[in-house]
Amino acid sequence: MPVVVHNRSEAAREVRLRRGQALFFEGDTAAAYYAIDRGTVRCCRMTPDGRRQIFRFAGAGDLLGVGCTERCGYTVEAVTEVVARRHPMAGLEAEMSDAQLRNRVLAALRAELAATRTQMMLLGRMNAAERLANFLLTIAAERRSSFIELPMSRADIADYLGLTIETVSRKLNGLHALGVIRLESPTRIRITDPGRIEAIAEAA
């Protein structure tokens, strides 16, 4: 997870969001892209009848919106308090002629695409326990720690993994019953048997 730092600071206006507040909405004109400094956001879309799918949780160092063309393809909302820097889209075209900045944008797009494939594998072909095991391992890998402090609610996890909150709760308890994790609180989880949970997560 390389931290992308933009030095064209003259154009980077700071934006602060409270929990639940949106950075931009699906369908908005894509006027800017953002670099997250602090906090966690969720990128999601909803069906007309209210079903929600979260595509991605993004945190410090991640770029948002570089993949948008005219209109934003998804809504971005703050999961925690968030600090981000806003870069006008107009500048992106020019920045792309600089090899270093270009590679950072490209790397962000490629990383997003790679993460997306794993997520599609998960949504299309894995059962609830496997989805949760993968989710926990991915977060633990990001944090480089077997102890996880989840910033998001069960509803967010459910909408990210294509499950319901009840199933998330039940399967989390199932993993606990198997002895592979310890639920120190609803948001604090410790992986106690890394080998075993990797075996459950299984698919790359």
Added chain:
Amino acid sequence: MPVVVHNRSEAAREVRLRRGQALFFEGDTAAAYYAIDRGTVRCCRMTPDGRRQIFRFAGAGDLLGVGCTERCGYTVEAVTEVVARRHPMAGLEAEMSDAQLRNRVLAALRAELAATRTQMMLLGRMNAAERLANFLLTIAAERRSSFIELPMSRADIADYLGLTIETVSRKLNGLHALGVIRLESPTRIRITDPGRIEAIAEAA
């Protein structure tokens, strides 16, 4: 679907594939990217125990592998006879300094990302009938025709939509029973009630 034409033809070696043959495998060193001239390929990944997820079907005009960094993140196989042009990865870096080629590559990445989000919505939050309705409408839109000649098998469709071949077959018949499509043969489908199938597909 803009057709991407690369003029650096000195480096573009033609590659031909028979049905089922692979263009490259997941884990291969990403030595080249490809532009498809004719035919259809499937981009997929498999779990250790043999479950398969198809991320994307690509056809004439599509770029493959520009999103790969060191290693290919997925396997590409021919669904039909395929003709493609191979461009060494080494040239991509240089080509990116040319604004026009760069924009083509970026557009390809963005289009893939956008398609991917719709697919995640589908896999995570839609039922079998909705998935099939979306699939048929997407193909019909590409062909600009209410008549569809499917190049891929039921197994491919199932692995693309996160279903089984039996469910694909049953739900296709279900749509037929509703009078929204006509199954002229297993691979030839006509959309007879566009409004109704759009209502079933519903979610964007």
Added chain:
DNA sequence: CGTCATCTTGAGTACGATCAAGAGGGGTGG
């Protein structure tokens, strides 16, 4: 201490998977 939101737990249901058999269709050889 009370309220509200989130999370957990329970009971019943439904959708799609699994297992199994049969139909269709294309290609090959007699």
Added chain:
DNA sequence: CCACCCCTCTTGATCGTACTCAAGATGACG
């Protein structure tokens, strides 16, 4: 030209996982 085989697709019966609906527990905040 027809018979046979193989592969794909369809159809049927049963099963199981995750969803739905409902109630209760937990925790944060005033």
